[in-house]
Amino acid sequence: MSGFFQWLEDLPLSTSIAGSDELYGFALVLVLHTIGIALTAGPVAVMSLRLLGVGRPFPLASLRTLFTFFWIGFIGNAITGSLLFMMAATRTGHNPMYYAKLVCLLFGVVMLRRVHHAIERDSTQDGTGALRRSVMAVAVLCLVFWAGVITTGRLIAYTK
């Protein structure tokens, strides 16, 4: 894998962004990645909290628009995250924390799809009633995995 990581890091795209003007290269990718975190983890937090009963009785269906923001942030972060990885592939590619982040991300998205399902199902009713415990458990897991994404993501810079 080391050869593949080195090849990624040496690609013209990787070197041009890493070596470009500070304000519009690496820094801009970093800024966009941070805004992406706000657009993904922010709505996830609100939707999960609502499933746990915070803010009841506003109807769950009213949160559906948040999924649009989530997916915009998610696609944006997939792009900026890939660029950040390419720029430091030889270092990040050997860091277990990076793979821990990917695992949290995978489970986070799976849980979010279940949250989505719960919201869609609830939209057929008045959307303000008590929720089943299984739905609340999904909301807790969703919060845990997305907190895991942020935690492992931040720790990549501090671990080897």
Add this chain to the structure above:
Amino acid sequence: MPAVTLAHAHLLLNHVPTLGLIFAVALFLLSLVRRNDELLRASLGALFLVAIMAFPTFMTGYAARVAIRSHPGFSQPLTDAHQGAAVMALIVIEITGAGAWAALWQQRRHGFPRKWTLISVVVLSLISLGLVTRAANLGGDISHPEIRFTQDLHEAEAAVPNDVKGLTTPAISQIVTNYRYVWPICEVVHFIGLALLMGVVLVINLRVLGVGTLKGMDYRDVHKLLPWGVAGFTFNAISGMVFFIAQPQTYTLNLSFDLKMLAFVLAGVTVLYQTMFDELWALTKYGGASRVAKFMAAAQITLWVGVLYFGRMIPYLTGGAEAGAL
């Protein structure tokens, strides 16, 4: 050198947590004595504003330190003492501001603030007054030997209160350096706080703007989410202060950080608007907000994105000036 610097800003801003706090506390106590709800709301808003303004007041203090450190008669122990006392005052003022905001929120939610919240704000605001008076007094000693209790500098330095010494920049910086996991933990807390805060900011403001299905929410119900946004903000404020105090040279005289703080203060004003003014509270399901309310909502989203942008650009958009070791 520009005619007006951050050192000047510190001289101007330090009146807010001192005179501003006296005014806000007096108004608050008067509102309780007279049992006047309007006065109470205004005084709680004033306490919240003082808490917001206390951040830039504290942070510009470092720029003031840079400006005077080469002056004859500059005393590092006296400056450290002022800084340590200011940290202590800042912490209590922020808790007071959070209490004042909680009282405002409860007034909206239940029609009146909880008794224990008001009692807490009374106690905290009086402690804040005492602490900020001491910080101001120690600040005066730095450049005004004529008002010191003694004209002898060594005697004045020896009289520095012990409790402020542990809160000076070098002491806190040493803790962060000695325990290497403190900084990464604060980074994690800062980003989790950011996500929580931005989630709530997005939902509340997109509702006011009437975006998509969010329009089906009653503002009174949406507002129940606000304490979670405030919790996220609290995470950010605490971790952010650790960063600042541990590495002031990174943030002091940094253009991006200054713009981040400006965006933060303005965002705080929009939060106050959404809590204090009545028109948003009349916003029922599928109701449209006024132009002013929509402007404030759009401004708040933009300002928080600005806080994110300038926060991330701190290492890159420096403005050229360097504070050096502090």
